[in-house]
Amino acid sequence: MANAQIKLLIAASGTGGHLFPAIALAEKLPDYQIQWLGVPNRLETQLVPQQYSLTTIAVEGFQQGLSFSSLRIFLKLAGSILTVRRILKQGKFQGVFTTGGYIAGPTVIAARSLGLPVIFHESNALPGKVTCFFGPWCTAVALGFDVAAKYLPRAKNVCVGTPVRSQFLEIEAPNTLDLPIPDGVPLIVVFGGSQGAVAVNKLVRQAAPAWFAAGAYIVHLTGDKDPDFASLEHPQYIKLPFYDNMAALLRRANLAISRSGAGSLTELAVCGTPAILIPYPFAAEDHQTYNAQVFTKAGAAIAFKQSALTSEILQNQVLQLLQSPTELAKMGERAKAIAVPDSADKLASLVREVLET
Numbered sequence: 001m002a003n004a005q006i007k008l009l010i011a012a013s014g015t016g017g018h019l020f021p022a023i024a025l026a027e028k029l030p031d032y033q034i035q036w037l038g039v040p041n042r043l044e045t046q047l048v049p050q051q052y053s054l055t056t057i058a059v060e061g062f063q064q065g066l067s068f069s070s071l072r073i074f075l076k077l078a079g080s081i082l083t084v085r086r087i088l089k090q091g092k093f094q095g096v097f098t099t100g101g102y103i104a105g106p107t108v109i110a111a112r113s114l115g116l117p118v119i120f121h122e123s124n125a126l127p128g129k130v131t132c133f134f135g136p137w138c139t140a141v142a143l144g145f146d147v148a149a150k151y152l153p154r155a156k157n158v159c160v161g162t163p164v165r166s167q168f169l170e171i172e173a174p175n176t177l178d179l180p181i182p183d184g185v186p187l188i189v190v191f192g193g194s195q196g197a198v199a200v201n202k203l204v205r206q207a208a209p210a211w212f213a214a215g216a217y218i219v220h221l222t223g224d225k226d227p228d229f230a231s232l233e234h235p236q237y238i239k240l241p242f243y244d245n246m247a248a249l250l251r252r253a254n255l256a257i258s259r260s261g262a263g264s265l266t267e268l269a270v271c272g273t274p275a276i277l278i279p280y281p282f283a284a285e286d287h288q289t290y291n292a293q294v295f296t297k298a299g300a301a302i303a304f305k306q307s308a309l310t311s312e313i314l315q316n317q318v319l320q321l322l323q324s325p326t327e328l329a330k331m332g333e334r335a336k337a338i339a340v341p342d343s344a345d346k347l348a349s350l351v352r353e354v355l356e357t
């Protein structure tokens with residue numbers, strides 16, 4: 001089969017953690033015809049259309065328990081399945097790739113009911129409900145962390161790591177940081193996933209004066225929903241709602257303070273950045289705690305439960321680490337040991353194996 005004729009539907013929607021791995025995969029398949037399936041008003045409407053044609057459908061997740069609302073969502077799901085079936089048939093697609101989430105349900109059902117292969121990527125250490133339910137029906141389930149396999153005993157699992165954006169694989173990235181950080185000063189980078197983390201932001205602002213006094217600079221990526229965005233000003237403090245050049249920033253950072261979404265962790269590993277992790281306490285099935293455990297067990301990060309963390313504890317932990325560059329370097333090395341820098345290649349090989357043989 002000539003590759004030019006292979007048509008792949010990518011169903012990836014919502015946050016950076018779902019979109020960036022799918023974009024990284026798509027970039028490794030330049031000979032494929034790729035169409036994107038997403039949801040209106042989510043991040044894909046900003047990130048995808050520059051490169052790929054995007055079709056959006058309305059999907060929602062089920063709430064706990066049965067109610068009129070779940071009946072409405074069930075009818076919507078049935079409608080979405082029919083819509084995706086029509087897209088797949090009309091477009092003559094040969095297969096589907098998805099990174100999970102709400103959009104994966106109707107997409108997997110539609111594709112499998114038409115006999116089409118599905119490759120599902122699950123980036124978290126604890127697979128989501130959608131992955132556990134639909135994984136066994138998929139042709140292959142690609143995993144970000146190998147510990148996830150034990151939760152998917154009936155799926156055809158292949159551990160490939162999680163693909164990162166191409167900027168993380170460019171050797172020149174360390175020199176492209178366009179922020180005024182002097183050479184040689186300790187740099188702390190704070191970020192809370194693709195949407196920011198207001199609770200972490202608050203703790204960091206309270207703890208920051210002692211870090212400034214210790215000579216550290218802070219780049220604080222707050223997200224765009226922080227009501228106190230403007231409340232801290234300091235010559236050693238740079239605040240931004242969002243920053244694109246994460247590879248250069250994480251490589252320059254001496255320490256990161258972060259949520260433990262799979263995308264963020266994968267990038268910390270690829271950059272060898274030591275981290276303090278504060279898992280998002282309301283993430284589905286507390287999966288960010290499981291992600292963080294992969295890094296704490298490896299000695300690559302220190303994790304705190306948000307409910308037990310005060311600004312004093314955070315302040316002292318950071319000061320202690322800043323005074324121990326050797327320990328920070330060791331943590332960075334251990335983070336690098338977890339990384340799978342060629343993950344996008346591995347995932348692309350898996351897609352090709354499924355669709356071309």
Ligand SMILES: CC(=O)N[C@H]1[C@@H](OP(=O)(O)OP(=O)(O)OC[C@H]2O[C@@H](n3ccc(=O)[nH]c3=O)[C@H](O)[C@@H]2O)O[C@H](CO)[C@@H](O)[C@@H]1O
Pocket residue numbers: 015016017018020123124191192193194195221241242243244246260261262263264265267280283284287288
């Ligand atoms: C709240 C929640 O449930 N989040 C989930 C969501 O990811 P979510 O997108 O929230 O978080 P991730 O850590 O996976 O990804 C964040 C991404 O945003 C990027 N970034 C962030 C800030 C910034 O200024 N610039 C920037 O580029 C990071 O570099 C990273 O690539 O899906 C992931 C994959 O299933 C899960 O592991 C996360 O737990």
